[in-house]
Amino acid sequence: MTEQDTSVPQVTPPSWRVFHATGQEPAGEPPRLPEPPPWRVFAGSPLQPAPPDDAQATRRRLGVVQEGPQLREEEIDAVNAALLLRRPLLITGPPGVGKSTLAYLIAHELALGRVLPWSIVSRTTLRGGLYEYDAIGRAQAIAAWRAGGDNGITAPAADATSAPDLGDFVTLGPLGTALLAYGRPRVLLVDELDKSDIDLPNDLLHVLENGSYDIPELVRSSVGEVSVFTDDPERRAVIEAGRVECAEFPVVVITSNGEREFPAAFRRRCLPLEMRPPSREQLISIVVSHLRRRPEGITALVNEFERRLHGGGTQSVDQLLNAVQLTTADGFQAEADGRKLIEMLLRDLSKGR
Template identity: 70%
Template sequence: MSAPDEAIGEGWRVFHAMGAAPSGAPPRLQPAPPWRRFRGGPPQPEPPDDEQAALRRLGDVDAVPQLDSDSIDTVNAALLLRRPLLVTGAPGVGKSTLAYLIARELGLGRVLEWNIVSRTTLRDGLYSHDALGRAQAIAAWRAGLYPDTAVGDSEGDEMRQPAPSLGDFITLGALGTALLPYDRPRVLLVDELDKSDLDLPNDLLHVLENGSYEIPELVRDTADGARVHTSDPGAFADIRQGRVECREFPVVVITSNGEREFPAAFRRRCLPLEMPIPTREQLLAIVDSHLRVRPPDAEELVDRFVQLVSDGGTHSLDQLLNAVQLTTARTFRADEGGRKLMQMLLRDLAKGR
């Protein structure tokens, strides 16, 4: 079989949208294209898992793929090409959940979340520097009040501790942590980028293209390296000469509710994915995975949800799960006194109250 034929075959697909964690060694990703290879170092240890967050988002695994075949192919193309996914679709359709689906199925560890608001800047995603905290710590150190400022050596003579390190007051953001030199890519969720300031997508271009960034405070520092905090709880990273470069470009899932268009230069660097409304079979599988049992009224509620969406309403998967969960309460009947409450839970979100 020729190389092009192999690329078309099943072997290039490592993601199948089943949501099952690997039972043994995690799947191996295809080598990155030559123009998407990076040489960052020193290598970071494997990231932690956060199965509780995955359970909240995905529930238990099921035998039904949570995406259609075209969407699965788009995700696999983004994984192979090391390009961000720009995921659009109706609110509540499961766009951000895709990041957790990829992370769990490929064994890529904890998802790094960068939630965007109108005031978010690129630096917020890369790192923060607590300049005031550092100034206070240095003042305390000079006054002899810094913790463990004075210690004794082996002969009982008092020795002065070094000044507080600059790295102690720098914390990498979700984007900055995702670009650390891991041997396997991290999963980064950039949620609701369309809510950002107009400049943020353009500011991201250099980082998305080059897989690297600098921390000016560390570049100007006289020390060759620094140990800084990361977005992972209790984790640290060694930064050399103030520059960070990835080894494997992260799996970047950028979500948008379609509230505005992005610049062409930004869209050129992403693969577009229009998140489809789940089918009836997929909705039942989602209900089963979260509730672990199928309540008697589940199928009727799923059918009602599908009809509401087909009629052009704006509805979220969260509404369906809330409605089905309520039917599991003792003595509650959706077809009797609870009918009005069910209508409220499954209301059209585009109509305000």
């Protein structure tokens, strides 16, 4: 009797990563996201149509993406952990290292449609991120309707079919749009949250935890379904009973320049990612991707930019892009006054001028 081969063929398990930071748009079906944890499953409805894309904004942010990963391994792992756990990603780092650009890289590579940017200032409120209700505009429209418009004929109060639609005066903000029920998650960019009022991070806790919110003006109305405007240009969404709940928790990218600390309760709900300045190879790749070519003299400028960066200065990649674009212009002379312009473009941003 021959001895049976009891060895089991070694099968390499599939990688847990779904995002690889290559920036390459999927050729066929979009990548399938991992199943959410049981405590991050949501059941929002009705399901909205697939969101639009914004190729122009993507090209402006990413340029022509070069081959190979655009991020470091630990940064790629942090993004994939946030995708798997359905938790916001809190990105810190110096200005100009690509924190907000990461949201566009994720949306492009995973085919998640247009990024919903929410730029934060000191006056930003949670309500503004969720929705706006134009009460004055609706009151004026109702008054004009009851007056019969231009013909002066008073419309009967019971004739609700031609009354101004309540949904015409409700517009969802970026956060409110991201929490609509989509078949695939939206990408929400909460840019520079550290500039907000001190209460905004705490105000976000309930929404980020529950993936839902109510619009009181719609809850109080007797209309079951209302079509409202969204943050997507020329797009509307249907809301039932005044409540919005996501079906897939959005990919939330929160950026901070480290101007202040966030409450522990807020940080507990986020996955931290500290982005470091790009390596020399990454800098060259960024320049080539945005300029669509590799211009002559790029090595010297990259070396000088990197020297200033590691010398303790505050530098932004935008400065390098501007300097390369200027020096490759026809007829530009890098000596004398031209050198002064380069020094001005590559100046230390921490100096205040």
